Amino acid sequence: MPRFLHTADWQIGRWFSSFDPEDALPLAEARLAAVERLAALACTHEVDAVLVAGDVFDAQTVSERTIRRMFNAMAGFSGPWVLISGNHDAALAESVWTRARRLGAVPAHVHLALRPEPLLLEACRTAILPAPLSQRHTYGDSTAWFDAVETPAGWLRLGLAHGSVQGILAESMVDATNPIAPDRAARARLDYLALGDWHGGKRIEARCWYSGTPEPDRFKANDSGQALLVEIDAPGAEPRVQALRTAQFDWLELSASLRVASDLDGLLQRLEALPAHTVLSLRLEGQLALDLHQRLNAALAVLRGRLRHLSVEASALSLAPTDEDIAALQADGYLAEVIAELRELGAAGPAPSSEEPGEAEIAREALALLTATLAQRRRELSA
């Protein structure tokens, strides 16, 4: 019974530029590790071939080391790997593929299907119809040729393509580049159409799937971090598709609105429950009293050390010292007057996200600075 591992969007060479290098590096390494895990899964499940539906590389001009490491990572599975080019690594006149070949980095069992012509895998009596992208963006359906092409009778007929199935993925409708007809599998009499481009896993229909990326690289993709094990009993039979977990890190995006102590308690509880391999993006808004704000910062510092990555967007969260806070600071005379004015200014509006710091934002920062300094002084005096 022929069995295939369907994967895509490895995006090797991807660098998470908004992260600190100490976080970005492991995440980049994780993408290579995912390939090694795929090779291991392929061995475990004794698949006949691994189908990689494009965007193997994140960019054309990745370093030679990256290219070599990628192909080295595939060494764990010595069966055939069939790779097509996607929009990130389109088979242009000069591309990452021409470089890889020039470097002699491509092992014999790795098939670079960079031309739209059937690839026949004799061992499993399977004809693979690749639809590699040879341009960064195409507006024609690169799988159109599947319909007419003949393959040996009694063989499986698998399509391998990279692009947006039209009408299914609303998000892709905007530019509608690299379109793929939704009924391509049926029209081209395919037993299975392995798709890439959508980083989350998705079933279009029984014979047409997006595998998603094996290692998540963004916060929004659902069902990413997996590969699909596809079993087809015979030509014409409906494939059995099973998702296999491959991700090393969970990418999570959280938002919280903080006003009172219980809001903070709830958030912190949730954060403490997160596993260490989480890549977290936290977006905070609201207003916190001085002590709560200090508590939050302390908790985030702990979390930052525990999670794989934490990024916090808190420009919409403002410090709101209470009257008690102010009283505790023992600010008298014109200091009290200044604090009052800053509170008023800071409450004027939410933090603008523009490049130039806004008046309110400055006022809030000023207030935080002033209160912090006063508190510090208080502590020194009382010490």
Next chain:
Amino acid sequence: MNAPLQLSRLRVEQLRQFRQGFELANLQPGLNIFCGPNEAGKSSLVRAIRAAFFERHRSSAVGDLLPWGDSSAAPSVELDFAFDGHQYRLAKSFGKRPRCDLRIDARSLEGAEAEDHLAQLFGYGFASRGASKTEHWGIPGLLWVEQGTGQELREAAQHAREHLHGALQSQAERLGQGAAAQVAASGGDALLSELRAQRGELLTATGKPRAELEQAAQRVQALQQSLQDLDLQIARYREDVDRLAQLRSQHQRDEQERPWEQLQQQLLQAQQAQTALQQSEQQLGEARQRMNQLQNQQQLLQRQLQAFAEQERAATQREQALAQASEQLQRAQAGLAPARDQFKHSSAQVRQAQAQLQQSRQAEAARQTRQQLEAAQHQQARMTEALQHAEAAQQSVAALRAPQAQQRPLTKADLDTLRKLDQRLRELSLQRQALATRLEFKLDAGQQLRLRQEGQAEAESLAGQGQVLLAAPGVLDLPGLGRLRITPGGQDLDGLEARWSEARAEHAAAMERLGVQDLAEAESRFAAQQEALAQLKLVEQALALSAPQGLARLQQEQADLQARLLALHDALAQQAAGEAATALSVAEAESALDATQRVEEAARQQLGRLEQQHSAMEAQQLQAQRELELARAQLAEPGRLERQREHQRQWLAGEAELAAVAARIETLQASLDRARPDIVQQDIARLQRSVQQMQQAHQELAVQIQLIEQSLQQAGAQGLDEQREQSAGDLARAQRRWHELRLRAAALDLLCRKLDGKRQASLARLQAPLQQHLQRYVQLLFPDARLDVDEALTPGLLQRGVESGDFEALSFGAREQLGLISRFAYADLLQEAGRPTLLILDDALVHSDAQRLAQMKRVIFDAAQRHQLLLFTCHPEDWRDLGVAQRSLR
């Protein structure tokens, strides 16, 4: 207003030189003056007061209080003072037994609590560790003037400001002044200076980014730049990739389509067209040449045809000319006959005149002849007589000359020579006869012998009888017998013989020459000769008279005369015939002849002209005749007509061909014009270049492809996209940091501005009363002066009359004086706010001159009216006029 602070007692023990207790009791309100020389302990007392207030009792930094060499001592200070209706006693000891006790009336405070209470009351702070420093001293730091620091006001005022604020605020609070409640803030200045320091880390005084903030901005900029560069490189890389694909497909297309071949085909066609055009041009040239030839030939033919016509016309003309000439000739002939008649007539007249003249001349001649004849006859008579005489003389001469003509005449010399020769010969002959051999002979008749003597040419025949003297040997032939040689003897014979022969020869020769036989004959002949000569002379004279020119001449003349006579006779006979016929003289006849001759001449000339004319006409006519004949002959020339016809035919044919050739030329030219060979030439050049360019471009394309491939390989090896991602990350972080720093800077700036603004406002509220107090003292020192208080509440501008100058620019002495004045003003201000004020001056005003010092004493005295003032000095004499007893420390 509260009662001012009054210190009443000070006691120290185990402190510096005061190992034993030392007490200053009964301190007075107002001015107290303590004097003592150096080392007397003034400074130690001042230090003791400071330590009592400023140093924590547990401070370990009070080693300087210990007596020298006694580290185990416990320096202690005791102070009694009254303030605000309360009695205070402070007892403080340091070192081994640190302790602080404060009694306020009945209340007791201990340790830090006591210290803090005092600090609060007097307005100062403590050092958190170590010795108290000026920044902690607050208000006392301002009012307690250490030795030599009276002029340094600014720093002390700054350290005191907080406490001033606090002091003034508490006063305001006490007075329930709500607005004034905000004039100060506790710790405000320290906070502000800290915030300012923090702001200063990010911003310059004028608000420009500096240090970290500036670096962050620069880093953002640099990263943006590098990101841009990378983006540019990537964009270029992508463009190159696209371009590579495009070039490759173009190259491939060109390889397949080979578009230049089509152009090459076009080029070939153009070249063929050009060849055809060149041929056409050649044909055109040939046709033009042919036309040229034809035109020449036609011209030639036409000339010949014209010549033929000319000949015919000439013949006609000749006929006409002939007719004309004949007519003229006839006219000439007609005129000729009368002329001839005229001439004949005139000629006859001339001949008649000539005859007349002849007759006249003959008559004249006859007359002359007759005269001549008479003269000739007369002459003849004379001549005949002379002739007779001459002829007679002539005959005599001839007769005389005849003998002489036969012989040679002898001269006297010849005769003398002969006479000598004859003499000599006779002498020699005698000698010879005497010596010579004599041969005598007698021969028979008919017999002869021949003798030949030497020296003789011929042999001598001897016949008969004779003798021969032989003077030289001789040979005698004896016929039939031989010869006899006879040689004469004698010795001299030979010589003699020779001389004799010679003389005889000479003698013979002379006679021979003279024609004589002997001397006698010669003598006689000579005499005869002489006589004949004389006779001849006479006769010749007679002849010469008769015929001076010779007889022959005379005879001839005579003959001539005779002939002439005869001729004259004849002439006369003839002349006599015409003599009678004429009556005209010669001259008349000649004149008549002349006239007729002239007429004849005119007629002759006329005739000559006419004849000449006539002969010219004749010649002309003859010429015309000949020409006509010639012309006719030409016309009649055999084959002429055929030739003319042939030429005519050729000319016509030529015209036809000419037209054909012209048409051909036109056609060719038109076709050439249409084909535009220049454009074809341009086409060829253009196509050649195009082909070349296309091929070149094709090759260039290949080169470009290679170049781009290489460039892409190099660029690809750099991992641009990875670099870019990392660079973008760096940028994002740098931007974040920049934003944070900017926010912090802006916040700090805002805080500083706000705090500063508030503080300024509060200071302004302090300035006015302080200014008032200050002015009170300044006018004691400088009656017309005004001293302004600046933002720092320290003296600023001093105005004295029209002069003005900053406090800091004043002399040391003046600054010290004004510094003290300011402190007094602060004290006044504080006292008004109900705060305790104690003024301590340690050796103040040492730099003041006497006059200023006097003024300052008034100031001090005035201040002492409101504040307790402790004045320590080592110059007691300076302070005797303050109305206070000085207390010596000794």
